Amino acid sequence: MDPHANVEVTVNGVRHRRAVEPRLLLSDFLRHELGLTGTHVGCEHGVCGACTVLLDGDAVRSCLMFAVQADGHDVTTVEGLSDGSGETLHPLQAAFREAHGLQCGFCTPGVLMTLVPFLREHPDPDERQIREALSGNLCRCTGYQNIVAAVRLACGAPSSPRA
Amino acid sequence: MKPAPFDYFTPATLDEALALLAEHGADAKPLAGGQSLIPAMNFRLARPAALVDLNRVGELSYIRSERDGRGGGATAIGAMTRQRAVERSELVARAAPLLAEAMPSIAHPQIRNRGTVGGSIAHADPSAELPAVMLALEARFRARSATGERSVPASEFFKGLLETALQPGELLVEIAVPPLLPRSGTAFLELARRHGDYALVGVAAVVTLDARGRCTAARITFLSVGDGPVLATEAGKTLAGQALSEELLRAAADAAATRDVDPPSDIHASAAYRRQLVAVLTRRALARAFERAEGNPS
Numbered sequence: 001m002d003p004h005a006n007v008e009v010t011v012n013g014v015r016h017r018r019a020v021e022p023r024l025l026l027s028d029f030l031r032h033e034l035g036l037t038g039t040h041v042g043c044e045h046g047v048c049g050a051c052t053v054l055l056d057g058d059a060v061r062s063c064l065m066f067a068v069q070a071d072g073h074d075v076t077t078v079e080g081l082s083d084g085s086g087e088t089l090h091p092l093q094a095a096f097r098e099a100h101g102l103q104c105g106f107c108t109p110g111v112l113m114t115l116v117p118f119l120r121e122h123p124d125p126d127e128r129q130i131r132e133a134l135s136g137n138l139c140r141c142t143g144y145q146n147i148v149a150a151v152r153l154a155c156g157a158p159s160s161p162r163a
Numbered sequence: 164m165k166p167a168p169f170d171y172f173t174p175a176t177l178d179e180a181l182a183l184l185a186e187h188g189a190d191a192k193p194l195a196g197g198q199s200l201i202p203a204m205n206f207r208l209a210r211p212a213a214l215v216d217l218n219r220v221g222e223l224s225y226i227r228s229e230r231d232g233r234g235g236g237a238t239a240i241g242a243m244t245r246q247r248a249v250e251r252s253e254l255v256a257r258a259a260p261l262l263a264e265a266m267p268s269i270a271h272p273q274i275r276n277r278g279t280v281g282g283s284i285a286h287a288d289p290s291a292e293l294p295a296v297m298l299a300l301e302a303r304f305r306a307r308s309a310t311g312e313r314s315v316p317a318s319e320f321f322k323g324l325l326e327t328a329l330q331p332g333e334l335l336v337e338i339a340v341p342p343l344l345p346r347s348g349t350a351f352l353e354l355a356r357r358h359g360d361y362a363l364v365g366v367a368a369v370v371t372l373d374a375r376g377r378c379t380a381a382r383i384t385f386l387s388v389g390d391g392p393v394l395a396t397e398a399g400k401t402l403a404g405q406a407l408s409e410e411l412l413r414a415a416a417d418a419a420a421t422r423d424v425d426p427p428s429d430i431h432a433s434a435a436y437r438r439q440l441v442a443v444l445t446r447r448a449l450a451r452a453f454e455r456a457e458g459n460p461s
């Protein structure tokens with residue numbers, strides 16, 4: 001059996017076609033085949049959330065999918081949030097910069113890709129909802145305080161927390 | 164780490180999938196949401212020679228009400244239905260509120276967007292919510308192979324740690340949740356260290372009352388206290404024929420904690436702490452289920 005399979009996938013609006021080994025994880029496909037290294041890889045067992053991307057608009061772990069499974073689907077990575085020039089940030093990214101919502105930045109792409117669909121469904125979340133939404137993303141630096149503050153800023157909420 | 168190589172198949176129909184599984188025998192594994200299987204493959208704890216990916220088998224993804232005589236008003240869920248779809252289903256919220264209540268406790272939305280109902284049940288993790296919920300609800304599982312089909316009640320399906328009644332080459336294809344009897348109430352509760360973590364202990368309760376408010380049937384099940392979902396038969400007996408009172412709830416919780424479970428100690432919690440949680444969560448879940456049953460006269 002030919003060890004390679006074809007995958008045709010749209011990533012951040014651009015169509016890509018490759019022949020890859022079926023065992024290639026979507027996370028490695030994005031990083032190594034497409035050079036989109038904004039998607040980070042931490043644990044490779046679904047726990048840390050660093051590799052979170054959107055599959056047809058829904059947040060998923062790219063380390064828990066094979067690239068071939070994305071055939072015919074639409075993937076959005078953190079590179080797809082801004083306009084590409086790096087000049088205009090997505091409002092959520094701008095809020096993270098403003099509120100100091102990151103330190104080393106390792107967790108940030110996964111956090112952003114988790115929060116984009118979350119905020120689509122909960123445009124005005126309270127602090128408990130924000131913390132719950134973040135429970136699937138590990139951050140070793142910030143203690144989450146400023147991530148929560150950034151989300152509140154992005155929603156136009158007052159900066160002092162409410163329950 | 165990275166998975167070992169495997170042959171990869173993408174059947175478009177259930178029949179094709181079953182034929183592939185029959186052809187490749189015990190070397191092949193079905194791939195559902197991959198949220199348990201792929202981590203195991205990444206760590207090379209699992210090295211299947213072939214994967215039969217069920218994600219393009221559209222006929223296994225549905226939630227519907229069986230109104231005809233055969234299904235007896237059951238809610239039928241295709242094995243490949245995403246956990247997220249069940250969580251959002253109005254039909255499930257109406258017909259199987261216990262299932263709806265338990266769904267958000269399964270991992271995180273990012274996992275539930277891929278993870279399937281059938282995958283969780285076939286995987287049979289003792290800390291998983293769905294096996295315990297299905298055992299409490301007396302669900303039936305439809306299993307199909309290239310040679311035939313059978314229906315297995317939840318009480319005969321879970322055989323031990325990650326073990327089920329499924330044979331090699333057999334797929335779980337549908338989960339049928341029977342309708343609740345009139346004057347029934349349900350409740351699901353669990354305690355986890357963080358939202359989305361596997362539970363230290365979880366409990367599912369189904370209580371049915373007679374017209375005078377006495378309990379005619381109670382099914383209480385636990386997760387994370389054994390090598391599979393555990394049915395609390397002693398607690399159930401304590402409740403039979405009794406009307407709600409504080410003493411009754413305490414007696415049932417006590418029976419569950421001392422006679423129905425023999426929980427493990429591990430890095431997450433000691434056996435004694437789990438026993439304590441069983442008592443507290445049972446009491447709370449039963450109080451809620453009784454209250455809901457009283458509010459459910461039809």
Ligand SMILES: Cc1cc2nc3c(=O)[nH]c(=O)nc-3n(C[C@H](O)[C@H](O)[C@H](O)COP(=O)(O)OP(=O)(O)OC[C@H]3O[C@@H](n4cnc5c(N)ncnc54)[C@H](O)[C@@H]3O)c2cc1C
Pocket residue numbers: 045046047192193194195196197198199200201202242243268269270271274277278279280281282283285286288290291292293329333334335336359360361362
């Ligand atoms: C970080 C993280 C946290 C999690 N937390 C929880 C949690 O709190 N509670 C919980 O319940 N689960 C949790 N899970 C597991 C998750 O719910 C999985 O989705 C589920 O256990 C398996 O479903 P799946 O569809 O992903 O199956 P897969 O991973 O694809 O398959 C699991 C196993 O079942 C077999 N299988 C799959 N479908 C069928 C079928 N139809 N017929 C026969 N065999 C089949 C596969 O061959 C494999 O052996 C977590 C997972 C992760 C990564």
Ligand code: FES
Pocket residue numbers: 040041042043044045046047048049050051052061062063064
């Ligand atoms: S690398 Fe995918 S969740 Fe950690």
Ligand code: FES
Pocket residue numbers: 101102103104105106107108138139140141142
């Ligand atoms: S900013 Fe360093 S891990 Fe989150």
